[in-house]
Amino acid sequence: MPTPLRTGPLVTRGSIAAQLLTLGVEPGETLLAHSSLSSLGWVNGGAVAAVQGLLDALGPDGTLVVPSQSADLSDPAAWSRPPVPEDWWEEIRATMPAYDHRITPTRGVGVIPETVRTWPGALRSAHPQTSFAAVGPRAAEITGDHAPDCRLGERSPLARLEKLGARVLLLGAGYDACTSFHLAEYRIPSPTERVGRPAPGGGWETVAEVSITSDRFDELGHDFERDRPVVRGTVGAAAVRLFPVADAVAYAERWLSVHRPRE
Template identity: 80%
Template sequence: MSTPPPTGPLVTRDTLAADLRALGVRTGETLLVHSSLSSLGWVNGGPVTLVQGLLDALGPDGTLVVPTQSGDLSDPALWSNPPVPEDWWPTIRATMPAYDPRVTPSRGVGVIPETVRTWPGALRSAHPETSFAALGPGAARIVEGHAPDCRLGERSPLARLEAGGARVLLLGAGYDTCTSFHLAEYRVPSPVVEVGRPSPEGWRTVREVSITSDLFAELGADFERDRPVVRGTVGAAAARLFPVAEAVAYAERWLPLHRPRDLYVEVASAPGGSGSRRRP
């Protein structure tokens, strides 16, 4: 039985850069990218080619930012896909490696963030579960000072991206991946939860704003209906481009009107993954 040929289009570094420029990516800007490599078509060179194409479109003065989450550094009591036996929990907590931005791999965010994380010159923020990695002249300013008790709020790279006029590129990814919406959750009334994770000093618990992406697809659809979002294609992938600040401001108004008022609880959707935080 013969192997079917790959589905196209054939995508190269040059075609990626050209498509990104045609979409509206500007030389010298800061871009927060959420991506799906498989949506693009047959990419010659895979994730390396995509990162090169993004860097080509941004130019030497631009900065590329990606989420490099590592939700497996979390409390095993919350893991659900699959769960682990309860009698394992104490040992897992006692032996789980602490976060190290240099070596801890990203998880659950796709192959492109991991490629950026390991790229020469990349810098990564310090939060053990919701870090970001950045490449370019603005990288240090964006990733520094990510507080361990502030996943995606005012002391995270998201606030610096908002203040610096960065834009979001959804590249074959939906609004459910749009981390910028989480910044709004820190600015509207939200419950606070206790979150356990490893640290160099051992297992520790911090208080965090409870966050959920459960309504982000609906939020994103309304945002796109009401605000100017650049839409196009890159390779075969649907692409959307919009300012971080506009997404956050819209979500600040939308969330209090649409999300349920009962408390959220932490539920991990993969073994050690951060997943979404679902209501009970």
């Protein structure tokens, strides 16, 4: 059977940077990027070229931020994709390696964030399940002091990104991946939950956290794009959206209170 042809278009480091700049990315700004490498087309150099293109567009004074989540450091009782047998749970809790910002890989956020996490000079925040990684002059300011009991709230990099006037770049990713919407969940009445994870010194711990969910984020994103200025375009074959973190959070606060009350 012949090898199937690669799906285009051909995308390069240079074309990614050029198309981002044409779209309106500004050298020197701070971008929170949610991405899908496969959506771009055939990328010559893969994730490395994609990160190089992003950094080229931002220039030496810009900062690239990505989610570097490790949601697998969680209670096996809650796993569903796939689940594990209940008689494994206690041993999994007892033997699961604790979070280490240097070596714990990302999970479920794509290959571009994992590439950024290991990039020379990259810094990563301390939350064991919802960390962020950043490259650039503002990386330390954004990733520092991420509270261990605040996944995506006021003591997380999201609040700092909002304050710094950062923008969100959805690079082939949908609004269901938009972590900025989660910051709004911390500012409206939301239930709390007990979250289990391996403890830094060994063993198992549980902490109280605001309950977060991306349920209906696609609907929220549709309405946000209808009502607020959102830059739209393409990079390679990927649909792209660009908008301020602060706009997304403010809109989500109002929308979630009406459309998804959770008191």
